Amino acid sequence: MEDMDDIISDSDIEMSLTSEDPKPKTAPEFVYKVLSIEEIGTQMKRCIDDIKSVVPLSSAAIRTLLKHFKWDKQKLLERLFDGDEEKLFREIGLVSDNSVAKESKAGDSKRRRYSEILCLICYLDTKTDSMFGLDCDHLYCRQCWTQYLTTKIMSEGDVMAITCAHSDCKLIIDDEDVLKLIADELVKAKYQRLTTNSFVESNRLLRWCPRPDCLHAFSVVSKEAHPVTCVCGTQICFGCGEANHEPIGCHLLREWNIKSAGNNSERIDGKTANWIITNTKECPKCRTTIEKNGGCNHMTCRSIKCKYEFCWxxxxxxSTHGTSYYNCNLYNENKVKDKKSSQSEGRKCLERYMFYWTRFMNHQQSLRFENELKSSVKSKMTQMQDRYHMTWVEVQFMERAVEVLCSCRQTLMFTYVFAFYNERTQQMNIFEDNQRDLQKAVETLSEYLERDEKDANDDNHCIRSQVLHSSNYCQNRRKALIDHIMEGNEKEWWKYNFE
Ligand SMILES: [Zn+2]
Ligand SMILES: [Zn+2]
Ligand SMILES: [Zn+2]
Ligand SMILES: [Zn+2]
Ligand SMILES: [Zn+2]
Ligand SMILES: [Zn+2]
Structure with missing residues (x-):
């Protein structure tokens, strides 16, 4: 692990221009590291310093240029050696500090000449050594600078480069100065997050922890669809950045998300699913589900892209039905049969989808109660300490069991996506056995954890061994299921079908 810094040197920065889809691998040792914002800053600084050693510019200016070139050092250097540095700065709407440095240093003389200067932001006479300005000679008091920078950092999205506080001045203020002028740790952290953002995002071996306000990033040796866990507890798939979706690949998850978004699934439950099956038809053109909401048989597809008008x-x-009144006189039995059978084919697909979708949603719903379960288990742990005179350490197994339960539920949830996209094969039967076993194991563990302690007559030893045994069993079943799917990926057992 110590070698990570060397392995992920700046020379490894590759652009994520191609959207390749890393397949889940069974690689036994997936090496990754969770970096703090300071460590990310250090990596970025090394990259900036490499340029700085060749071209005398401020760190903030180099960072801005590197962002412009998506952190491709080679490309930036080529442009800089090409000649016109000032033209390059003009292109990104900024002024290079070198071009200003050449001009007269009027600010210095002003600072030397007077002991107090009027700050043109707050209009207060301020001691000269409390004034601050860049090489452009726009001097303002430090309080005004702090306020100006804080507003920039906290309210604006993209502060790659903060320019001088003078409204017409495009000179960039350097990172060191920004951090010196700001005392608030929160603002400092936000600035560090914003300035390192493009560095992390253009590096395919780095990925931010998605939790809001978490300032950590994952660093890997090779980009793979593998779960990574942050110090804050957030677990994601490194490949796509979504929540850990084992055992399915990123591509499958994407397909599923697109499909369920298209079906407006958030507001559909099991009952409405049946209603849909009897009260809706699919648009004959684009297969969007259309609901009949009145007596009129003139239907218009609700898909904005399609808007196909057809007869219910x-x-x-x-268009074959006349213009003003419903006039379905073009009855053609064969044609209708044809269409009807193609509908029933579509119906079958919808019913099949609903089967997997309702089960998927069920687990998602249960996972939403995760926090409630966590707090109820916490109070149960206190009860157990009182009732059985157990120590705090002795009841920790409960909390760990909740973690196991949640991760197993999450896996179970995604097995329905896996099943939906797979054709029936011999190996699918084994998968379904594994799925059933895990399902049963999860329900048992869930019951143990939700059970009211007052109703339980068991002694503490019994509860402890029940929960421990059950959660170990869950973990084993989860592993067996994932391993089987991974093995199938390698041996090409699965026949994925995207219609
Ligand atoms: Zn001021
Ligand atoms: Zn200025
Ligand atoms: Zn985190
Ligand atoms: Zn993924
Ligand atoms: Zn349509
Ligand atoms: Zn008709």
């Missing part, structure tokens, strides 16, 4: 009865184009 015969599913033919409405």
């Amino acid at each position: 009865v015969c599913l033919d184009s409405w």
